Amino acid sequence: MEHLDLFKDRARLHDELLSEIEHVCIDEILSRCQYNQAAAARIPGMALKTLRSKITQSVPD
DSSP states (O other): OHHHHHHHHHHHHHHHHHHHHHHHHHHHHHHHTTTOHHHHHHTTTOOHHHHHHHHHHHSOO
């Protein structure tokens, strides 16, 4: 049982770290594209809808 908890903790940590790195990268890309979302979405090759979703998710409540 202890092994499963450790695995879940590592998976959660991985997801949180990836989310934080992604947030920083998106902020930097948006800044470099002068906040043009269509141009910013093309750099990592993601759909504009996906970029907008990630921007919305990263806004603190």
